[in-house]
Amino acid sequence: MAAITRAEDLKQTLETKILSGELLPGTRLDEQGLAHQFNISRTPVREALRQLGSSGLVDMRSRQTPIVAIITVQKLIQMFEVMAELEGLCARLATRRITSQQRSQLLRSQDDLKESLKTDEPMRFYEVNREFHEVIYEAASSEFLAEQTRNLRNRVSPYRRHVTAQPGRMIATIAEHQAVIDAMSIGDSDAAATAMRRHVNLLGDSLADLIAHLPSDMIEGTIGR
Amino acid sequence: MAAITRAEDLKQTLETKILSGELLPGTRLDEQGLAHQFNISRTPVREALRQLGSSGLVDMRSRQTPIVAIITVQKLIQMFEVMAELEGLCARLATRRITSQQRSQLLRSQDDLKESLKTDEPMRFYEVNREFHEVIYEAASSEFLAEQTRNLRNRVSPYRRHVTAQPGRMIATIAEHQAVIDAMSIGDSDAAATAMRRHVNLLGDSLADLIAHLPSDMIEGTIGR
């Protein structure tokens, strides 16, 4: 399922670089530069940028050089608010529809989380955490809901890695995940939804605090160049 | 705030035609045809189509002629499920943040709904109904949430008008709106969220039923030719 068109290829490449933090918010993405850099013409570059634009990762003000989207603290809070609701719905649906296989995957990922906390591997923690949520998306059996939620996760991802590595947050995350698992295991879908919503909102608050209390020139989001 | 670029213009035009039902799901949107029809080149046409593609209104399978997106009944149900959750969140936030002006706007729209039912003006009903929800988005004071919810409303809109005009649904809608208003007026944000979620889900079920029980060649969504 490799991308066949240059535009699609570039879109994937840029998306990866933005999500991974290699391209920081505010970075200018001029067509000619990218075209030259990837040995393609401006046409597919434009298409890739436009697509990233409508997905929200790139800011496309007309007649101006596109930049990696900068999210204000206020908007970040709003995004987590919505994400909390969607993840909550995922948990609610998953509680009713989860298979036993998926249930054991959840338990396993919980063990892995504790392990990576003990061995102090924040990157692994980040990845396992992602898997935990991914299992719940799958268990919810709503491809559309999964897409929407993933898209939102992606959009906040460039800011998220700041907070994920914080020790306090890692411990809290494990406890919050446990609350979700517990609610799901007794089949209480409302409690599962509430626990998940709370989990995501706490994460958002913590991230918002972190960013808001940083001096503005420490925030990567300020127009770097 | 008129669109200045041809691509943006065309995007708006196509979006309007799709939402209004003038362009039915399954309609082919070939670049050359549109370019000729609007006296512009293929380049801005491509851009407009790509944008509509990522917003979900147009289906853009690679190397194939784009078509107005066809939504399966299953996916439609999933979309309403998510929309119900988002509209519920809107109602919850709006309950806490609504101004007195907005509150009276809600009451007024409720009167207008009853009026347009009495005078049998389904188009007006449709429009006032939209306004009702729009006021709640605004009252929720989360531009991001409003955007997400609107986008979803737009995506189901081509299918929605089938059910809106049904007399039973119109009466039910008025009652369901009233439940939302009542909960909001006593400041019970949870009840408001639940009432709104219920309202949107009922609408979705009703629409899904309608479409599922129709012979497939009566569904506009089937690839018309």
Place this chain on the structure above:
DNA sequence: ATAAGGCTTATTGTATGCAAAGTTTTGATT
């Protein structure tokens, strides 16, 4: 009659050139 295969045609993907809008630099004037 039907299915398989190749050829023709239609349509999308990409490159390039030109026009228009925006940005920066430079210079003149106060």
Place this chain on the structure above:
DNA sequence: AATCAAAACTTTGCATACAATAAGCCTTAT
């Protein structure tokens, strides 16, 4: 030295030409 204006330059928006791929059609063989 500071400010404003204009010109030079940069960068995006659009048009057109060409390449590549998929779709449709016809032929042919079984």
